[in-house]
Amino acid sequence: MRFLLAVVLATGFCLANSETQTQDRVPRYMERAEVNHSTDSATVSASDSRPLAQAVTALSEEYAWTIDFEDPPFYSKHDLVDDTAPEWRAAHPNVPGVTVIGGGGFRTRFPETADTRLSAAEEEHVLDIVVSDYNKSGNPGGFSLINEGNGRFAVVGSHVSDDSGQEEAVPSILDTAITVPTEARNGLQTISAILKALATKSQTRVELGLMPWNALVRTEVTVGGQNIPARALLLQTLSLIKTTLYWRLYYDNDVKTYAFSLLPLRKATNDASGKRTTVLVR
């Protein structure tokens, strides 16, 4: 039922229907979420397998906000849809197929003032609205907002649907308390050590996704501690790296693995002709 709702919402954005496509086994999504401004409010329109992540990225680029995003560990047919390529299926008839998160369309509106971009309180208020609206949208999962301090926020998966379609609370894997020896390492070694300790403690695979190699390898940090949430160690590490970075922790149930990606903060700008580009925020 939830998936059906998401699909219905998605139809406003989709050009193709999954049942009639052979190339696209899931609805065709928007390339990126759009933020439209009116007199005293703004609207975010997203359409993606992870529509909230797409919306959050659009807000991050619109206002140069540092927002982390973490999937909950989706696993049931109520949150995931089949995405197996027909030719692959034919060649592997006895192997389970692959899936994609069954997100669709999502739209939210929030008040916008002159302070919206620069005020952490305004940012928190806006993100609260966005997350709350998402949780009522019928899209997969439930999320909550964490204020990580220093104007940084995390949108964290807190619920999934179980096999019967009921809401199931799930803890954030980054809240797992871990122990990492305190020592001087480069940024990449430190991130790797944190993820390795996290994987060991949580008994869940957590791998390296996209990494800003140059920024990490060339920065030496001293980070560590005993029984400290992984999130705190990651934040401590990032605070010592000159580039402003945010993370995306995405879960793929097909391989039962999280991938931790770090990306540089970008700000969207439009040139005189209206062409949109993004520039790195330094």
Next chain:
Amino acid sequence: MNRVIHFVLGSLTLLLACSTSHGQGCFQPHFSIYTSVVRDGYNIDAAVTMQGYTTINCNMASATHKVGAENVISGTGGWTYSGSGCPSCYFSVTGNNTFTGVSDQIYNWVWDGEATCSIFGTFLNSGGGGSLPGCLVPSTETTAVAGVVVGNITVTAFDQQISDTAIDNFDGKMIVESDAATGTDSCWGTWSNKPQNTGVTGGNWPVGGGQVTGEPNHWGWDLVGWSTDLVTYYRVQAPAHGKPLPCGFVNYQALTIQCTVAGTTVTYTPSAGNKLTADIYPGYVNNCRYDISGWACRETPF
């Protein structure tokens, strides 16, 4: 040789295509003004080009047209004109202004373009302005493979060498990267466990420092590639989702070099940027860096 670096400052500065009342609606001009700057060490060659044509809707058999480009830098320079020709002819004229910059100096640059009819006079005139910092800027950059990243052998380290015709010393200046254009990521799908990789990450390197200490006029390392985890992930997942191998990303890297004026930098890569690629094959990865004056690739079995 001193034109090796060629980057365009607002490559198409102005597109002029308007329905005009000149000549009682008799003709419609379609002209563009382009500006470009070529640097080699302290030498700066700024060019202004005016080009285009006019659509003629009436009998102007006795008229001739010509176009001009104005290129003035800190009060020096002037107009360059084309020869006269038929009203509907295509015209192109370039005014060059070449000089040797001085560090810490900022040069005002004014450009203009005009089109003139022998009957109706000047029927189109438009231009702009900017500033050019005097700055020591390389005219060439080469790249070489320096190795791989420990723990992620699917990431390649590249070592760059910059130079100009005067063999100046660039050591100590900061090189900073940004996106020249949005890249592509052919591995990615909405099912992926990571966002798209379509941009560089904003690295910065001191020339002759860091991992290339002891190598004058070198900077680096510039690290390009997928993590080993992602290579393994995409090898298994991409084909099952209908994405054949090889797949990979392309990033377009713009590079600036620090001038001696605080906060002033100059972009020295071509407007298209350096192309950085990382492709995943069934048994290996291939990472490449296509630079101003050459390229290097590393094929790593994995």
